[in-house]
Amino acid sequence: MSVLNGVKVNTDCIYFRGDVPCKPNKESGYICGDCPVYTPIQTRILIIKLGAIGDVIRTTPLLRKIRATYPQAKITWLTHTPAILPKNEIEEILKFDLAAILYLQNTHFDILFNLDKDKEACALHDTIQAKQKFGYTLKNGVAYPTNKLANHKYLTGVFDQVSLENKKSYVEEIFELCGWQFNYEEYIFDTHEDKGSTWRFDRNKPLIGLNTGCGDRWTTRLWSDEKWLELIYLLQQENFTVVLLGGEQEDTRNKRLSEASNATYLGYFKLEQFINLMYQMDVIVTQVTMAMHIAIALRKKMVLLNNIFNAHEFELYGRGVIIQPDKDCVCFYRGTCKFGTSCMEDLPAAKVWQAVKDTLQTDVTPVPPLV
Structure with a gap:
């Protein structure tokens, strides 16, 4: 906690924004020193999954495992397609651009999951401070496993013969890469059923x-x-x-x-x-x-x-x-x-x-x- 001009400021709170009022302040008028919902961040986690929309969607089951393992984590997700991610389940969603890169390179994380083999993702992985890193790094200018947990997923992506023999689903491989066992965790997704769209279908027929x-x-x-x-x-x-x-x-x-x-x-x-x-x-x-x-x-x-x-x-x-x-x-x-x-x-x-x-x-x- 810091004190500025006599006002207590909890920059370690999961709700604190630093540039604009946080949600508890905006909705309930709470101030840090007396805030009843103050929740200190216990784990800072960065997910790098740039990818196409489909690849980003099918990576969201990881959020369930992260929440179960680290209930007071602040999750940051870097992607090319921020609009597709569930905003209520991720504290910070960033679009891959220079501003995001500068910010991430000056922030310390407890855990970094780089799930992409794109060279820019791997290069960013190597420049970010994190206690634990999973996924892919750069070696001789190309993607390479950060540790042995990524070996299987890496090899299925670089050799057709290995890929043809693979019996694991993408989600299972991604969980394994992060050090977990996949237990059929579902995707997290917005159905957009509340967006006001009306469709005149005969519901008596499939x-x-x-x-x-x-x-x-x-x-x-x-x-x-x-x-x-x-x-x-x-x-x-x-x-x-x-x-x-x-x-x-x-x-x-x-x-x-x-x-x-x-x-x-x-x-x-x-x-x-x-x-x-x-x-x-x-x-x-x-x-x-x-x-x-x-x-x-x-x-x-x-x-x-x-x-x-x-x-x-x-x-x-x-x-x-x-x-x-x-x-x-x-x-x-x-x-x-x-x-x-x-x-x-x-x-x-x-x-x-x-x-x-x-x-x-x-x-x-x-x-x-x-x-």
Whole structure:
């Protein structure tokens, strides 16, 4: 505690901001010296997970373990995509920029988790003061494990042969890298159900969301219009409501599919609305893409279409099934197919249709929320 002009200041409090009034002061008028909610920070933790939106989302289960292990921790998370993180569960969310770097390099942490192998993340790891460090550092100008806990995850990322033999999910590997055992901790995520979006769906029929895109990087994942249309027709015969999902990149395709089949397509939306729309679905069919991570975070039943990735990588928490082509894929982690035509065309629509029906009927035990 410090005293400034006779006023007590607790800079070690988890609520104290230093530049603006803290929440207890703003809402209740509390002053440090007499504050009944004063909570001294016991552990300062920094998470570096820059990554794409999906990668950031699927790292949030760590927050549950951190909170259970360090209940009075102040968590700082550095990322490229701060908007996707749960603001109520993290004290400090920083966007990766010069201002954040300067701040972090002049702050001491108890624990640093660097979960990215990006050179800039590893370089920052090496310049930050922390009693314990986990994840990746720089060695000879490239990413390298900080300690042996990161060996497994590191090797699966640099050698295809090791990755193909891997039987651990991404979340399991990340927990192991941090020195913990994964116990099916769920994602922490905002459903955006309170954002005022209204959707006029017939709730008497199952809503089946079809996310038809997969981004530009791994186009070998794409399913053709013909396959999507065949699936739509099969689902409509079951009296299911088919809702086409996607972003701006999928807009033309989804309009085309909607016109050919009368499947519902409401357009593309800002991320918050898109999340809310996905929240309405009973089952979501998607390839390995951002929508997959959102579906898992929303605890939705899911049919995941996969060909080029190791299926063990994905933890669906017992709410989904992974469907793959009828022939083995030989383009592991390749963006283009060696043979010109992706093996996704060998995935029958009837196989996906049956998976949707089976998944819809599966009972799922609710997981209690974070306390």
